[in-house]
Amino acid sequence: MDVLSSRILLNPKDPAITTAFYRDILGLAIYREFPGGTVFFLGGGFLEIVGRGEAERTDDVALWLQVRDLAATVAELRDKGVVLDREPRREPWGLDEAWLSDPDGTRIVLVEVPSDHPLRVDVRAPR
Structure with missing residues (x-):
């Protein structure tokens, strides 16, 4: 494919x-x-x-949206009247996440990747 x-x-x-x-x-x-x-x-x-x-929507499906600055994004959404389903927090896998839902209940996961997280660090062996 x-x-x-x-x-x-x-x-x-x-x-x-x-x-x-x-x-x-x-x-x-x-x-x-x-x-x-x-x-x-x-x-x-x-x-x-x-x-x-x-x-009906299910928790089996979510949108994962990576943002540059989670705190700023959450503040902007709150200014627009958005109520979060779950406040921002650091997950055990090292990502900072906040959750909200769209009008139909589809979960939206807002994600900030911390600067020291493996997704941002070059894990290749040095040459």
Whole structure:
């Protein structure tokens, strides 16, 4: 398989409310809009809000969004009235995370990678 691009598809109960949340509250940039849907830039991928869903959300699925500064991001979201599901904290695996939910209950994990974390450190053997 040769994957050229990827995106996550969400089928919200109310597309207008969910689109507004990702656009106006989270501030994601729009990649493209089309009748019945909006695609947002999501770092190295895309998030597409399309169609209408009726199924209840599950904790088995979450969006993982890496941010530069978790404290600043949380403060900005609080200024917009967002209530976190879980306050920022350092996880046992060394990442700083805060959790919130979109209007349909999809969990969003905001992640800051500390400067000394292995994801930022070159672990290759010196030459």
